[in-house]
Structure formats: structure tokens, C-alpha cells
Amino acid sequence: MRAIWKGSVSFGLVNVPVKLYSATESHDVSFRQVHAKDGGRIKYQRTCSIDGEEVAYADIAKGYETEDGEMVILTDDDMADLPVTSSREIAVEKFVPSDQIDPMLLEKSYYLEPEKTGAKPYALLRQALLDADRMAVVTVALRQRTTIAVLRVKPGEGGGVIVLQTMMWPDEIRTPDFNVESGEVKDSEVKMANMLVETLAGDFDVSDFEDDYAEAVQALVKAKIEGGEIKRTPTSTKSSGEVVDLLAALQKSVEAAKSARGESSSDDEKAEEKPKKKAAKKTTKKAAKKKAS
Missing domain, CATH: 2.40.290.10 (Ku70; Chain: A; Domain 2)
Structure with missing residues (x-):
């Protein structure tokens, strides 16, 4: 670190x-928006909503929108006084x-x-x-x-x-704008709920949980690469030894190895392949599965 x-x-x-x-x-999985036909990345232009013209980055300022929809433009000098x-x-x-x-x-x-x-x-x-x-x-x-x-x-x-x-x-903490109606709860129902809590009681162990979705995406991408399902774009026409970096880019988004250093997503980070195939569930509690069966 x-x-x-x-x-x-x-x-x-x-x-x-x-x-x-x-x-x-x-470790969230992130995807790029691409053209389904050829895999080209989708680019977005900075355009003004009023005149429709493209705006140079140097001409972009910070704006604060009021509750009634008015826009207050803040200059660099304004920001310097904060x-x-x-x-x-x-x-x-x-x-x-x-x-x-x-x-x-x-x-x-x-x-x-x-x-x-x-x-x-x-x-x-x-x-x-x-x-x-x-x-x-x-x-x-x-x-x-x-x-x-x-x-x-x-x-x-x-x-x-x-x-x-x-x-x-x-x-910054929002107050719920709804009321929860408890309704009539019987003693027998409370007793059964307490029994359920005792049945599932235990100590917290983070290793009981895993991100099956990320591993499933990795396995899916790996299978497509091995099957030759790759769109060749001007930015990815490299030697076969570097094609694997396409998978490494996805792995990087999962592991976010460089996120702590403030670096953006790229295709040049190496990662180990995980061929495990699992159902695409966000989180699964192993202990709960065993008891449910």
C-alpha cells in the first residue's frame, strides 16, 4: 500500500x-459502452444544452442549480474564496x-x-x-x-x-418519509421468529460471503476469449500475448488494485485467471445454504 x-x-x-x-x-465489475457491431467504444461530446454547440474543456465552469431551476455560475476566483x-x-x-x-x-x-x-x-x-x-x-x-x-x-x-x-x-442522512405499520403480532409468531433467529445465530465470519457475480463474469469473459469471440478494434490490435490483457482489464475492475492510487481503468494490469463457474448472484452465505438444505 x-x-x-x-x-x-x-x-x-x-x-x-x-x-x-x-x-x-x-471490487465492483465495470463495463465499457461499446458498439455491438464492431466493439468500438462509445464517445461522448461535451455539448451545451442551449445552443447545441460542443464546448471546449477550458470553457466549462462550475454551476450550482437552485431549487427553482436557476443556474449560478461559479468562477475560479469564486472557488478560491471558499x-x-x-x-x-x-x-x-x-x-x-x-x-x-x-x-x-x-x-x-x-x-x-x-x-x-x-x-x-x-x-x-x-x-x-x-x-x-x-x-x-x-x-x-x-x-x-x-x-x-x-x-x-x-x-x-x-x-x-x-x-x-x-x-x-x-x-446528509435522509429521514424516511414513510411509516412502518407493525400490525397485530401474535405471541406465537414472535416465539417462532425468535426460534428462527436462534437457528441462524452465529459469529460473523467475512469468509462466509463471496462475490459470485464477479467470478462468473470473469469465467464468462475467459470462455469468450478462448472461443475467439473477440472484436478487433484499432485500440486492441496487438500481439496474441497482449490479448489476454483484455481479461486483465476486467480483472482490474474487479480487484481495483490501482483504485487506491486514484488511477483510471486501463487494459495494462495483469491479473490471475479464475475459471470457476458459478451462478450470478451478488453474495451468497455458505453457512445459510448448508442449513437451508
Whole structure:
């Protein structure tokens, strides 16, 4: 992994120099839009909805649409006046009970690694969070914008690692505009529901779940490549040794090996082939299958 940010965690008079790493990566399968006849990629032009003319990238500005449909154009000078920050500090505001943090507020996760000089205060903060069973609510500037986040400990070897999880602002959580009618629930139905819960009770193990859809797509693409079902386009007329990179491009979208580095999708990343053929289901719980049978 490559550090995407360097700074320090400050709580009280203690300062912990750290590095920040993306803790997650998306494995969603992505497809390109192509011409079904010859496999050519579909291109989109930037055109103005009013005069229909193509607009050069240099002439594109940011616009904010009001509730009544009016468009407010913001210039580069306007954007320069907005509050931004380049602070390299993760400031602990308070330590709160873990159960007070609504999971809906949590967004992206990052690992915090201490610099060599911060190993001891890092371990101190980690142990304090564990002993108190609390999370640290912090403010941090990422991509020049200040956001709120929490620090928590992910258990593991060596005492675990501190994870920073950014949070959504309260007004970004939508309130449901419907009411759930519970209806009349009989005691016998509640008892049966409780029995079902006990039957399916167990500890969470992430290995019980797998992305069958992505593997099925890989197998499908591999089968088509082996069967010669490939559209030759000007961008893919390469030697047979590089044709396999077409599959590697799909594999890259699944593994998103470069997403943490902010690189776009390409056809030049190598990946291992997975010939397993499975039903195209997004997620499958192995344990539930066994009990259902």
C-alpha cells in the first residue's frame, strides 16, 4: 500500500505522527459502452444544452442549480474564496462511547500507521481506546476539506491498528418519509421468529460471503476469449500475448488494485485467471445454504 496522506494525531499534549492508507477498495465489475457491431467504444461530446454547440474543456465552469431551476455560475476566483484547509492534523475533539456512533454516519475507512518516532504514543492511544471502549471523534482535512471522523481500533496482530473512518454530516442522512405499520403480532409468531433467529445465530465470519457475480463474469469473459469471440478494434490490435490483457482489464475492475492510487481503468494490469463457474448472484452465505438444505 502507498500512503495517501501524512500528518499527526493530536490529543491533549500528545502528538502522534502517522501515515494514512486507504483501508478498502471497490471490487465492483465495470463495463465499457461499446458498439455491438464492431466493439468500438462509445464517445461522448461535451455539448451545451442551449445552443447545441460542443464546448471546449477550458470553457466549462462550475454551476450550482437552485431549487427553482436557476443556474449560478461559479468562477475560479469564486472557488478560491471558499474555506479550504491544508492542515496536517487529526485533532481529537472528544472520546465518546462506541454505541453512540450510528453506523449510517460512517463512510470511508483508512488505516493509520505510526511513524517511527510515534510508535509509543500510537500504542498509548490504541490501548486507551480499547480500555475505555470508546471512539475518538476527530476533525481532519482531506482533499482540502475539513470533515469529521472517528478513530477506532481494529483488533489484530501486535495489538491491532487504529482505523480512521470519515463520517457523513448529519444533514446528509435522509429521514424516511414513510411509516412502518407493525400490525397485530401474535405471541406465537414472535416465539417462532425468535426460534428462527436462534437457528441462524452465529459469529460473523467475512469468509462466509463471496462475490459470485464477479467470478462468473470473469469465467464468462475467459470462455469468450478462448472461443475467439473477440472484436478487433484499432485500440486492441496487438500481439496474441497482449490479448489476454483484455481479461486483465476486467480483472482490474474487479480487484481495483490501482483504485487506491486514484488511477483510471486501463487494459495494462495483469491479473490471475479464475475459471470457476458459478451462478450470478451478488453474495451468497455458505453457512445459510448448508442449513437451508
